[in-house]
Amino acid sequence: MKHPTHPRPRAKAALPAAMIALGLMLTACGQDDPGPTAQNTTSAPTTAKVQDPLVTTYDGGLSIIDSTTLKVVQNIPLDGFNRVNPAGNDRHVMVSTSTGFRVLDAIGAQLTRDEFTAPEPGHVVHHAGKTVLFSDGAGKAISFDPRQLGNGLPKTSTHTTQHPHHGVAIELAGGELLVTLGTEEERPGIQILDKNRKEIARNEDCPGVHGEATAKDEAVLIGCENGALLYKDGKITKVKAPDQYGRIGNQAGHQESPIVLGDYKTDPDAELERPERVSLIDTRTGDLKLVDLGTSYTFRSLGRGPHGEALVLGTDGALHVIDPERGEVTEKIKIMGEWREPLEWQQPRPTLHVRDHTAYVTDPGAKTLYAIDIESGKVNTKAELPQTPNELTSA
Numbered sequence: 001m002k003h004p005t006h007p008r009p010r011a012k013a014a015l016p017a018a019m020i021a022l023g024l025m026l027t028a029c030g031q032d033d034p035g036p037t038a039q040n041t042t043s044a045p046t047t048a049k050v051q052d053p054l055v056t057t058y059d060g061g062l063s064i065i066d067s068t069t070l071k072v073v074q075n076i077p078l079d080g081f082n083r084v085n086p087a088g089n090d091r092h093v094m095v096s097t098s099t100g101f102r103v104l105d106a107i108g109a110q111l112t113r114d115e116f117t118a119p120e121p122g123h124v125v126h127h128a129g130k131t132v133l134f135s136d137g138a139g140k141a142i143s144f145d146p147r148q149l150g151n152g153l154p155k156t157s158t159h160t161t162q163h164p165h166h167g168v169a170i171e172l173a174g175g176e177l178l179v180t181l182g183t184e185e186e187r188p189g190i191q192i193l194d195k196n197r198k199e200i201a202r203n204e205d206c207p208g209v210h211g212e213a214t215a216k217d218e219a220v221l222i223g224c225e226n227g228a229l230l231y232k233d234g235k236i237t238k239v240k241a242p243d244q245y246g247r248i249g250n251q252a253g254h255q256e257s258p259i260v261l262g263d264y265k266t267d268p269d270a271e272l273e274r275p276e277r278v279s280l281i282d283t284r285t286g287d288l289k290l291v292d293l294g295t296s297y298t299f300r301s302l303g304r305g306p307h308g309e310a311l312v313l314g315t316d317g318a319l320h321v322i323d324p325e326r327g328e329v330t331e332k333i334k335i336m337g338e339w340r341e342p343l344e345w346q347q348p349r350p351t352l353h354v355r356d357h358t359a360y361v362t363d364p365g366a367k368t369l370y371a372i373d374i375e376s377g378k379v380n381t382k383a384e385l386p387q388t389p390n391e392l393t394s395a
Contacts, residue, residue: 049073053106054353054360054394055084055093056369058387062095064109067355067394070369070383074109081346084393088126088146091395094133096121101133103149106395114153116142122166127214128173141169141179159197168212170220176200178220178231180209190222190229190236203229203236213253213260219283221260223248228262230286239286248279250299257308258284259324263299272343278302278312280324289327293320298341300391303354305374311359313352315339319359319372333377335370336363348390355394362389 050073054065062082064074083096084104093104095111101121103114119137126132126146133142139161148154161167165182172178175195181188181204189204206224213221219232227241228248241248243266251262262279274296280289295314303311310322317338321331341349348364358380359372367388371381 048107049109050107052394053109054369054392055104055106056362056385056387056389057082057084057391058389061387062104062111063385063387063389064106065369065385067358067360067371068381070371070381072386075387076104076109076111078111082391083121084391085124086126086393086395087124087149088129088131089149089395092146092149093393093395094124094131096124100135103153105150114149116153116156118142123168123212125168125170125212127170128218130171132169132171132177134168135164136166137164139164139167141167141177143169143171143177159193166210168210168222170212170214172220173218178212178222180222182209190231192231192236201231201234201236203238205229205238208247208249210249211251211262213251213262214255215253215260215283216256216258217283219258219260221251221253221262221281221283223251223262225268227288228281230281230283232283237286239281239288241288242290248281250302252302252304252310254304254308257304257324258282259308259310261302261304261310261312261322261324263297263302264290272341274315274341278310278322280310280322280327291322291327291329293329295320296341298349299345300349300351303352303359305354305359306357309374311352311354311374313350313361315341319352319361321374321377331377333372335361335372335379336366336368339363339365348388351389351392353392353394360392360394362392364388364390 050066052067054067056063061078062076085094087094091107093106095102100118101116103112118135122136123134131146141159144154144156163183167180169179177193187209189206192201206229208225211223222229225247228239230237245268247265248262253260260281264279265273267273277290295316301313310324312320317336319333351362353360361370367385
């Protein structure tokens, strides 16, 4: 999943724009949540309205879109700055709001009343049949089986970190939990907990820890300001960046590829760095390779194709297809005109979302959504949307 490389608390609709921007830049509030992590309500699955839905956010709501026709099936009003991520099953999407993670029945085109209450909801990670939600404000990881969504909230297990922070957690196939370490001031690394939540490994050589991706053979990569941390076969290995400051914050993995695609930034003092190189880390060897695209990109630009192709949506308006083994750009698929990343990460910008053999790309400036066949490089469908799209995902 793609995230900005800084903390992401939620804004409330009633606040002025300047206060919203300020609030969203702040780190976790530092208060644990002593109450339950979920509010159980009744919301049985509804009759299907669209079999293969896409979900976009816009200023003031959500749009449910038919992925074949790209027509809007339903608009759902929802105040505030909201974010969307796959819930981990074939029907639902998690909606991060100002109060927690709400459950959206995407096929039924209905925002249910079910909510995992969580101050400053952050990352949503699905792996090995478990979905883990991370509450930045509570420093709490909430794990559940997403197949149990749809009739009230499922049974959950939780782990609370020592300090609230902008973090992430992943539950592995054997029940181990990989979770970040941090406070409001700094995030130095990760720890691995066994299925009984006893620490079995730790590494604190990962300043500014952010973002995650899994690769073939359940290798997990975590981004740092000096490279990355690789967890594989019970061991944590440091992947060093070629620069003193070489930040990897957003990544995209593929279950059939041992190589992880990541961003790469080198200027710690930039108000907004617009990088033109991406990173490829081979989880078999720990080697890091940089690929120069000749154009910049953003945290919503990374994806993986059906055969593990590394995909990057550039500000040149093209989808750059990279052979991850060779580390070379093999194709550039022109989609739209050139664009420039806005200074505020909450503002809409072209977004890439990949499902199966199709890359879906938004062009907020033109209120347009594209569906591109990755293998042929052809735009299959495009449609104008009634609202300006921001985030984009699917069930």
